[in-house]
Amino acid sequence: MRLQNTNTYNSFINQYSFKSCIKYRQTPEKLSKKTLQLINKVQEYNVYLKEQEGINPIYFVACYMPKALEGIQKGISVFKGLNMTEISFVLAHINEIGVLRGCFNNCAHCYAEGSYPKRETTDYISRMSWKDYKDLTDGIKEINDRLGCITRYTPIPIMLFHDSDCSQVYIKDGRGKIHSWTELAKMMYDATKADVIFSTAGWYKNDKAAQQRMEQYVKEMSEADNLDYLYHFAISANPYHTMHHKAVQLMKEGKYDKAKFIIQQDAERMANVLFTVTPMLKTGKFKFITRAMSNDSKNSEGFSANDLKAIWRHYFKELRKLYENDFRTNQKIIKKREDINLYIDKYRKELYRKGINTEPVVAERLSKIYDKEDSAVAFTKENLFNSPLKAIKSPYCYGIISPNGEFDMTTYFDSYKTPIKLNFENKNKRTAPISPNLNSEPITKEMINDLDSYIDTAYFKTNGEQDIN
Numbered sequence: 001m002r003l004q005n006t007n008t009y010n011s012f013i014n015q016y017s018f019k020s021c022i023k024y025r026q027t028p029e030k031l032s033k034k035t036l037q038l039i040n041k042v043q044e045y046n047v048y049l050k051e052q053e054g055i056n057p058i059y060f061v062a063c064y065m066p067k068a069l070e071g072i073q074k075g076i077s078v079f080k081g082l083n084m085t086e087i088s089f090v091l092a093h094i095n096e097i098g099v100l101r102g103c104f105n106n107c108a109h110c111y112a113e114g115s116y117p118k119r120e121t122t123d124y125i126s127r128m129s130w131k132d133y134k135d136l137t138d139g140i141k142e143i144n145d146r147l148g149c150i151t152r153y154t155p156i157p158i159m160l161f162h163d164s165d166c167s168q169v170y171i172k173d174g175r176g177k178i179h180s181w182t183e184l185a186k187m188m189y190d191a192t193k194a195d196v197i198f199s200t201a202g203w204y205k206n207d208k209a210a211q212q213r214m215e216q217y218v219k220e221m222s223e224a225d226n227l228d229y230l231y232h233f234a235i236s237a238n239p240y241h242t243m244h245h246k247a248v249q250l251m252k253e254g255k256y257d258k259a260k261f262i263i264q265q266d267a268e269r270m271a272n273v274l275f276t277v278t279p280m281l282k283t284g285k286f287k288f289i290t291r292a293m294s295n296d297s298k299n300s301e302g303f304s305a306n307d308l309k310a311i312w313r314h315y316f317k318e319l320r321k322l323y324e325n326d327f328r329t330n331q332k333i334i335k336k337r338e339d340i341n342l343y344i345d346k347y348r349k350e351l352y353r354k355g356i357n358t359e360p361v362v363a364e365r366l367s368k369i370y371d372k373e374d375s376a377v378a379f380t381k382e383n384l385f386n387s388p389l390k391a392i393k394s395p396y397c398y399g400i401i402s403p404n405g406e407f408d409m410t411t412y413f414d415s416y417k418t419p420i421k422l423n424f425e426n427k428n429k430r431t432a433p434i435s436p437n438l439n440s441e442p443i444t445k446e447m448i449n450d451l452d453s454y455i456d457t458a459y460f461k462t463n464g465e466q467d468i469n
Ligand code: SF4
Pocket: 103, 104, 105, 106, 107, 109, 110, 111, 112, 113, 114, 115, 162, 163, 164, 165, 200, 201
């Protein structure tokens, strides 16, 4: 089915007479009669969408509702300057909220090329402000309330990062109060009704602030009655962390003692991470995201599935030492000796539950490090969209919001600038560039505003959730 314009859309939904069941947070008299009529139509349309199978409603929302609804966004500060088509486009695609732009883990396989966050200056920002985050979630909630439906239909969960690790995701407000990842995740869930992913490749043992923060996050999540907002709590299990990567390089140079030292430091780092997050094992939301090169692939030395198994044996050996020490001393985690084997077994089972993922890693960064003939590189090139129009038409093109309000898009293979900028207090500052493979051709305002003229909705039939690992 293809709905060409608003008139067709209106006549189409007029065939249905669904009763409005939405309560407005704002008193209806503040909205014009015309807007209220339109809202009713949207509500009817929303019911229709729920009844359809195999149609990805994201494109209906992005293409067909907005023009009829122009004006409904009035007074919502974060969307100031954007028309309803642009707002719908943002809301329908929103996926990665770059609360912090930058990462201390610097993994060799990072699809988003996370590098150390730059120091903030008067015209450069790395972390979203509390006001902007609050304005964003309040704005989404408000527009959903006015529309009477949730504008984000994609089943993909939201991430509060693009190129950073959740152990570093928090916001400090003007009064110095820290707003934790847990608080931010609940706010986002409340606004979008999308589950939020927690993912970490760990933090450094000597980073006392991160340690404290993670102990708090784990306590809040493991003791909560309801973790509805949490999609999963994941530990990234791979051989690409900057410490292991460095050790492999040193070994190749014959510097074995240095390499051994780093490997030991890395094992102690991850053992501390596993020790700290142990209470998450009981939540039913814990998982490992495993990645490595297949044992027979080119350049896999140090990064193969077999190497990953050896790395994790080492991690568990160090974890056992921490558990035993805890049992003898504080009994913070280990209250009974048998818990030591119980937890290590749970970790081990979870690690190998789905087997190690040896699909080629599609990171631009990895492709720069390895042999150009490597399968990982070929896979990346084959999958580049290399066209903003092609990307925008794909159901697998996701929106990223940066701390300065810039809205960019990625297919996970390549990325595109868009002209959309949210009305953030830090909108005039610069922030880190978007990766991977930023295309020189941006997505334009015309492309976004003309979506309904070239989108064939039949193209967007989707068969449920993608594997987002
Ligand atoms: S993969 Fe994750 S943890 Fe590693 S550098 Fe990228 S964002 Fe950071």
